[in-house]
Amino acid sequence: MARRVAIGNNKGGAKKSTTAVRLAEALAKRGRRVGVLDLDPQGNASRRLGWTDNPEAPALTTSEAIEANAEGVAAQVWQPIGWQAEYADRISLMPARFTLEDRASEAGKTGAWRRLAKALKGADDHLDYVLIDCPPSLGHLTQMGLAAAHCALASTEPEYDSVEAAVRYRDFVTNSGDDLGNPELRFLGIVVSGYDMRVGAHVGQLGGVRQIFGDGVWGVVPRRALIANADEYAQPLSEVADSHEVRAVFELLAERFEKEVPAA
Numbered sequence: 001m002a003r004r005v006a007i008g009n010n011k012g013g014a015k016k017s018t019t020a021v022r023l024a025e026a027l028a029k030r031g032r033r034v035g036v037l038d039l040d041p042q043g044n045a046s047r048r049l050g051w052t053d054n055p056e057a058p059a060l061t062t063s064e065a066i067e068a069n070a071e072g073v074a075a076q077v078w079q080p081i082g083w084q085a086e087y088a089d090r091i092s093l094m095p096a097r098f099t100l101e102d103r104a105s106e107a108g109k110t111g112a113w114r115r116l117a118k119a120l121k122g123a124d125d126h127l128d129y130v131l132i133d134c135p136p137s138l139g140h141l142t143q144m145g146l147a148a149a150h151c152a153l154a155s156t157e158p159e160y161d162s163v164e165a166a167v168r169y170r171d172f173v174t175n176s177g178d179d180l181g182n183p184e185l186r187f188l189g190i191v192v193s194g195y196d197m198r199v200g201a202h203v204g205q206l207g208g209v210r211q212i213f214g215d216g217v218w219g220v221v222p223r224r225a226l227i228a229n230a231d232e233y234a235q236p237l238s239e240v241a242d243s244h245e246v247r248a249v250f251e252l253l254a255e256r257f258e259k260e261v262p263a264a
């Protein structure tokens with residue numbers, strides 16, 4: 001079984017999807033086989049990985065994997081990504097489209113919160129890691145993700161509301177393992193992303209994050225237009241000019257990741 005890590009924050013725009021996609025990229029470059037499981041009906045991670053749906057023959061997505069309510073069904077949903085980079089074939093995608101929203105309204109169905117874990121049973125043995133890109137909520141979709149995950153990682157912008165929402169995510173993870181039938185669930189740490197040292201509030205908030213999370217601060221990703229552009233144009237960072245500094249930051253994050261979450 002792959003080690004599954006749910007990347008979350010209770011606020012939108014906290015760089016969750018960028019953290020998931022770029023960590024997957026850096027881990028794949030290090031030779032790891034990584035699944036990106038898009039658990040957000042916005043489908044941002046899917047699109048940024050170059051995935052496009054075919055309206056003539058719509059692909060299976062996270063939504064169908066959950067809906068099927070059957071053990072191991074997710075094995076049929078992993079797909080190659082659209083990038084051409086030489087390490088791209090080590091990244092698999094469980095894509096999402098807006099219909100995943102329908103699953104969110106089924107929280108009342110018997111055992112609904114276990115359905116993703118059920119779908120993944122035996123369905124990620126070919127991978128080292130699965131990174132679960134959660135929506136900006138602590139609602140049913142995120143709870144399904146946490147019920148299926150071994151650990152949780154937060155990402156945050158260095159801004160008050162985002163940090164406060166990351167603390168809510170941490171506390172939710174720490175307190176909900178038993179309720180989610182996943183008592184081993186562990187909170188790992190936090191990635192601060194979009195940091196601009198010219199912004200006084202960012203400097204202050206980074207200090208606050210370090211006080212709150214201590215050694216759990218895995219890294220600080222600077223605010224760089226090239227990251228937003230690479231996401232916008234669905235590009236791997238290896239294709240982006242002048243991306244050395246940024247790639248080095250994500251490579252360090254991947255190193256920490258491998259240390260904290262040893263592959264099985």
Ligand SMILES: Nc1ncnc2c1ncn2[C@@H]1O[C@H](COP(=O)(O)OP(=O)(O)OP(=O)(O)O)[C@@H](O)[C@H]1O
Pocket residue numbers: 011012013014015016017018019040042044134135136193194195221222223224225227228229231232
């Ligand atoms: N370090 C960075 N520097 C500049 N822009 C960034 C950086 N990281 C991410 N971005 C951009 O910031 C925006 C928000 O990031 P992202 O979509 O990853 O956040 P999110 O938490 O997944 O949002 P949502 O809650 O909507 O899912 C995106 O346009 C992304 O490309």
Ligand SMILES: [Mg+2]
Pocket residue numbers: 016017018040044045133134135
């Ligand atoms: Mg997102």
